Every structure is written in structure tokens, then in C-alpha cells.
Amino acid sequence: MKAFAALVAREVRLAWTGGGLWLPVVFYLAVATLFPFVTGPDKALLARTGGGILWIAALLATLLPIERLILPDRQAGILDQLALRGWSDELVATAKIIGQIFAFALPLLLATVVGSALIGLPEAQLGTLMLGLALALPALSGLSVTIAALTAGLSGASALGGLLLVPITIPLLIFGAGTLSENPGNAMQLLAATALAITALSPFAAGAALRAGRT
């Protein structure tokens, strides 16, 4: 258990020192800053579309840390050393996903407060948006580790990562945007179910990808 915590802590430290923590946050807030310039200062329009834009920004921000999640560890032999010590690939993937929840999901959730203020989202919507993102971000953390494991070492990994991410996240986006409507109840339940399924499956998918990548 102590070793598992040490591995999670290492993920957070690497994100913090390697800049991987700030990149998604800066991207997310940049979208929130730029969007009002596109639509103009139409309060009603911003209130109607702003939440959806933040959802898209959060999904795309998932791609940003992908290159530093698995490949450097594989090249440095860290993954070999863990396998040698009897760690299952699923457990390594789980530690990395939990690390991403701390180093990616939480900062993005906090940045949502700032982002929604930049866009001028009504306060009533902020709570719904935060709840929806809180449900979806663990799933996005799982997806980022899975995609990183699948594409590690391939040329054009980022482009391939984008191609993999978009179809899987469409249900999250549909239900997530649905929660921003007048009656968010059903959409929130479907979002929770989809996010839970993706979060629960991702350690196994990522673990299998890690195993397949070991040569």
C-alpha cells in the first residue's frame, strides 16, 4: 500500500515538476478567455453556449499530458523495474490513473471556477457544470492513461491519440452538455453511468496495452 502511494505520489510530482500539470489548465483557461471574443459580449449567448465550450475544452485538454504519461517511463526502464517487482500492469495503470486524477482532473475542476467567471456563466449553472465535470474527469484521466499506453512509442502518437479520444468521449460530451439544459437530472445519471463504466474499464485496457508494449 505504501509502495502504491509512492507510485501515485511520483505521478503527481512528475506532473508538477514537468509542467504537465499546468499545460491543460492553461489551455482550458485560454479557451475560456478567447471564446467571448468570438461571440461578442452577448450575455445570453455566452450563458447558453459557455458551458458546452468548457466541456469541449476539458475533453481536448485530456490529450495534452499524453506524451509524458507512459513513454518516458518505458524508455527509462521504470515500467520494467515495476514488472520485475511483481506489479501487475493493471495496478501500475491504476496508480497512473489516480495520479492523473490528482494532477489533471482536480486542477481542471478548480480552473472551472475561474473559467466560468471568464465566460460569465450564470451561477446556477456553475454547480451543474462542476458536478458534471467531477463525474467525467476521472473517466478522462483513465482515457488519457489508456491512450498514452496504446500510442507510446508510435510515430504520430498525438494525432493518433486524438483519433482515439474523440469517438470514446462523444457519449460523455452528449450527456455532459445535456446536464446544462433546463432539466439536468436524466442526463446527469447517464453521464455518471458512462463515466463510471469508462473509469472502471480503463485500468484493464491500459494494463493490457502496457503488457503488449513490453518487448
Add this chain to the structure above:
Amino acid sequence: MSSRQASLPSISVDNVAVIRGNRLVLRGLTVAARSGDIIWVRGANGCGKSTLLRLIAGLLHATAGSIKTEGRIALADENLALDANLTVAKALMFWADMDGASGDARSAALADMDLQALAQVPVRFLSTGQRKRASIARVLASKADIWLLDEPYNGLDSASCVRLDQAITTHAANGGIVLVAAHQPPSINVAHSLILDRPEADV
């Protein structure tokens, strides 16, 4: 992750063949090692020395044959497996935590490889030989029964070679097993010298 094995360490590689990337790397290989053995693995480039070590480490699967090991394994190959931004001491501490090893084991390993002066230097600033010493210190600190060392003498100065020789003989004298893959002939007493031939490509 597992606790230290009570039984004596051993390696038994029985009639193993390995195919990597459509190429037959090892064939009909049998190696047996008991507690206290030092095995020197030699052979031309690409003859499968590293493959054999990865196989014993359980990182590769044999295409045919069986591999059994008893005891905890530590591997030092060309990958350093230490975080480049951490100091040497902290990077080694990470693996000591993983192994449940004490801080003393790490300090002793640092001393054995003459790394105390470099303990507070970030790993990314180390030279080739110093990196090699750090990776050997990682093996020493792990308190594993079986050491798999891939080209451990590469880049080491003569004083460090002597230190490594000493560490290997001490580990074997304490009942451990050491497999060394190297190009140069052994500078210490070894149990077996294993010469790997390149298998003929008939696949």
C-alpha cells in the same frame, strides 16, 4: 513487492528458445544456478545476452522451454530507471520504498559504489560511468537475491570496476546469485562462464 523468500535462491532455465521479431534469438538454452553462483554470460553482439537476462527477469516470455526462479530479482540493464530530475539519493529512495528496503540499505549501497559525494546531485547531471554506478547502487539497495547485470562494467573506471567485483563476490558469498553479461573476460572467480552462440537462422 513480495517479502524475502525463505528458501535458497535458484535459477533454472530449461531448453529455452526465444523468437523476437521473427528472429530466433536463443535456442536450446539450459542454465542452472544455485545459491552462491556467479555466472558470466559472454557472446558476440546480438547473441541474446540481454534477452536471456530479460527472460530470467520475467519481462519476456519464452517461445519454448521453461524458466523457474526462486528469490527476488534485481535487474540493471542499459535503462537507468531513476528519475532524471531527482537527486541520486532521492531517486534511489523511491525504489527503496518500493522494495520496502531501509534507508540504511540505500546508504550502504551509495557507499559501496562511492556515490556519497554525488548523493545530492540530480540524476540528469551524472556522467556515463556515474549513471552506471547509480544503477548498480539501485540493485545493491534492493536486497534482492538474484542480480542480473547487463554490461555493468561499461563506462566504469578501474577503481569502480574493483568496487563492483567486490560487491559481486560479497553478494555471492552471502548466498546470492549474480548473472553478469559482459564482453570482457571475468576478473573474478566465477561458477560458470556461459558462452552464447548465435543460433543459425532457420526460422
